[in-house]
Amino acid sequence: MTQLLLLFDVVLLTTLLALAVAAVTSPEPRRAVMLFIAFGLWLSMVWARLRAPDVALAEAAIGAGLGGALMLAAARRAAKREAGDSTESAGDSGAGGPPA
């Protein structure tokens, strides 16, 4: 039982570290956001393994879910602005806002 749990922890932590390094060193914003969502899921599983379901709940809902969705929208907006800086960016911010 203890050895199996130790093996579980080793797999969990190795992958968590690899995910963190991959997310930080990713050059492309949307890939970094995907890796961040995966990192949040993984960290939430670490909290679940530590028998802290409340912290795991908060991490999954806020850290990965809300933050991930917001960062996805932000990365898309940044990519769009970078791609069509002078031609397309007027359609970016809805009806009222002036183009940046």
Added chain:
Amino acid sequence: MNILLDLLSVLLILAGAFFFIAGTVGLLRLPDLFTRLHALTKADNLGLGLIMLGCVRFAPDGLYIAKMLLLWLLIMASGATASHLIAKRALRGDGEDY
């Protein structure tokens, strides 16, 4: 009787793990986005259902079983919707990706 139930739940859980591994292999090995989508969604939902069926043996009370059943139904509905959305978005690809 008890050992039979244990054996049955272990078999169900192992079958679920097999379907999960099949889904992962499909995600990695298949050549196209749509074939990957097809392999992933179905295999995963079936694997999760088998694992939950195996975990019914360890449930503390009936409410827990109801929660697991609802969770599986939610996963099936949201998985089907999500794969549909991803496929439609990839089919209409409007140059936003590249």
Added chain:
Amino acid sequence: MHEILIAVAIILLISMSVGLIRIVIGPTPADRMMAAQLLGTSGIGVLALLAPALGVPALMDVALIFALLAAVSVAAFTRRRVGQDRP
């Protein structure tokens, strides 16, 4: 009995780790989103196995949040403004 549950959880965890390769190398963002969905589903499986093995039934609530998270992130990923729907 609980040893078998943890062993299967380790197998699922390794399968999730292998699926992460698709997030890293995936050619399109849709591939990455798909891999994130696989991550959510397998995570629910791991939590469902871990809940009886560790003796914490509340982990099933965390699994519920994982299910919601997969749906929300896919919806945020494929979101379109009104009027941009037609190709």
